[in-house]
Amino acid sequence: MIDSLEAARALDDIEDVTRRVRRSQIYRLSSLMMILWGALVFVGNLVTYLTPSYADKAWLSVYVLGIAGSVVLGAAEKARSGGRSFDVRALLAFVMLFAFGFFVEAIGHFGPREMGAFWPIYFMLFYCLAGLWFGIAFTVFGLLVTALTLIGYVSIGAAFPLWMAFVNGGGLIVGGLWMRRG
Amino acid sequence: MDAAGLAELAELDEIIHQPLRLRIMAALNALPPGTGLEFVRLKKLTGATDGNLGAHIETLARAGYVTVDKAFVGKKPQTTVTLAAAGRAAFARHVAGLQEIIAGAAAKPPEP
Numbered sequence: 001m002i003d004s005l006e007a008a009r010a011l012d013d014i015e016d017v018t019r020r021v022r023r024s025q026i027y028r029l030s031s032l033m034m035i036l037w038g039a040l041v042f043v044g045n046l047v048t049y050l051t052p053s054y055a056d057k058a059w060l061s062v063y064v065l066g067i068a069g070s071v072v073l074g075a076a077e078k079a080r081s082g083g084r085s086f087d088v089r090a091l092l093a094f095v096m097l098f099a100f101g102f103f104v105e106a107i108g109h110f111g112p113r114e115m116g117a118f119w120p121i122y123f124m125l126f127y128c129l130a131g132l133w134f135g136i137a138f139t140v141f142g143l144l145v146t147a148l149t150l151i152g153y154v155s156i157g158a159a160f161p162l163w164m165a166f167v168n169g170g171g172l173i174v175g176g177l178w179m180r181r182g
Numbered sequence: 183m184d185a186a187g188l189a190e191l192a193e194l195d196e197i198i199h200q201p202l203r204l205r206i207m208a209a210l211n212a213l214p215p216g217t218g219l220e221f222v223r224l225k226k227l228t229g230a231t232d233g234n235l236g237a238h239i240e241t242l243a244r245a246g247y248v249t250v251d252k253a254f255v256g257k258k259p260q261t262t263v264t265l266a267a268a269g270r271a272a273f274a275r276h277v278a279g280l281q282e283i284i285a286g287a288a289a290k291p292p293e294p
Contacts, residue, residue: 002194002199002283003283003287004283004284004286004287004288007280007281007283007284007287008284010199010201010204010280011277011280011281011284013201013204013205013208014204014205014208014277017205017208017209017212017227017228018208018209018211018212020209020227021208021209021212021213021219021227022212024223024226024227
């Protein structure tokens with residue numbers, strides 16, 4: 001027989017473990033997406049730095065492959081955990097995110113350098129927000145990449161895309177690997 | 183009826199009630215039915231040690247609350263633990279029992 005204090009402690013324990021499991025599932029899927037986007041963004045920035053005339057084509061490929069890959073990863077993870085295999089909301093969320101980004105880019109008349117800074121900071125905003133619900137790691141990562149992006153934008157000249165390849169692309173890969181470990 | 187009476191009535195499962203087994207069951211219960219957790223992940227999520235976790239999983243498996251699958255992924259052995267239907271039902275009863283105890287204590291009139 002146990003008293004109400006012990007019962008409350010047991011229920012707290014259950015809640016704590018449940019929260020950990022849910023967070024670990026979110027980290028698992030996010031880490032895969034971060035590694036995917038990290039690799040693509042790394043290549044996109046590298047192409048922009050080495051052959052600027054191909055930058056547009058490279059970034060279009062990055063976005064198409066990134067969205068398609070994210071939807072496939074999401075579907076695979078859901079199928080693995082017994083959920084629905086295709087979440088149309090995930091696809092629509094990506095489409096809306098990119099649509100809003102392109103809209104801002106158009107009305108702001110951004111040049112290549114501004115775009116190189118805008119997109120990572122824009123996406124890192126969502127990492128910062130996600131951290132408020134799903135774990136502080138997202139927020140720390142978002143703030144760190146944003147700070148490094150701004151430092152590069154202000155202080156690095158022609159090598160800014162190369163800087164972003166490592167800060168944004170490399171950062172996403174390292175962040176994703178770290179989340180997989182955790 | 184006082185709180186002690188309610189606690190006696192509450193359906194607590196002695197197998198699940200052990201703290202580490204409770205954490206194991208809670209972790210597996212948080213997943214969709216039929217989905218398991220690898221031993222290494224379960225160890226991390228529950229904060230258990232290897233030997234400790236193995237022994238408690240065995241107790242739960244003997245009770246029919248979990249199933250244990252051993253397979254090779256590449257050259258590495260991988261053990262996956264999944265909550266059985268009986269385990270899910272027992273865990274739900276156990277949680278209801280705990281909530282009953284707390285509700286009973288809250289309903290108890292203050293001592294004179």
